[in-house]
Amino acid sequence: MTMNSTAGCLASSSPGSGVDAAVALFHSLSDRARLAIVRRLADGEARVADMVGELGLAQSTVSAHVACLRDCGLVVGRAQGRQVFYSLARPELLDMLAAAETLLAATGNAVALCPNYGIEHPPSPTDTSTDASRRNEVTR
Template sequence: MTMPDGAVAVSPRQELMPAAALFHSLSDATRLAIVQHLTGGEARVVDLTERLGLAQSTVSAHLACLRDCGLVVGRPQGRQMFYSLTHPELLDLLSAAQTLLGATGSAVALCPNFGTAGASPATGVEVRGE
């Protein structure tokens, strides 16, 4: 469908796709942990691997995802790369999420599709059939 001014009509679902992509980029616990750490300022991959106890390749892959989504940026200094958040509004989003989790008593953790109720305590991966 074409609008009178030449613009193409977009369905309400299509309008929400960028927001869905944003939330999907933040839907991984490792990426959230990286973002949370970066709220305190710049960090190198080595800082994040030590903090999170993860392999360098894992942290780098998650940083690449966050960078591709425009949420973090790398600043080279010599042979090192310092990562930081690109938009301070991300702090507001994280704060609002914490407020919402508090208001719901973290009920989202019980969600049968996305919650942590069926997750293994060691890995956070859902265990079915146990």
């Protein structure tokens, strides 16, 4: 997959191949727990037990998400005795996270307010149940 410098969009050598890989990459980072793990590992290597305490997630949750990130090639493990220390596999991931933060700062609340993928807000007390249920249907 290459970056098209004139149009600024993602392009691939064959239709769908690069886009599919990008979809898989972004999907691997779309889960709140996985993104929290990646952000934690950006600060340095850690064991699952370390991340459990720091992130406030269950051990099984951290283990499952670390395995997913490892299977995607984003995280690697280094065995030391009976412990495994995890770290980011590619420094480019840090660049991508920095670019995402820059993009989020530039767009302000636009992404968070996206009706399809934005942050869901609970209905305010002044909303009627009909309006709230209609809004929930739109966000599904």
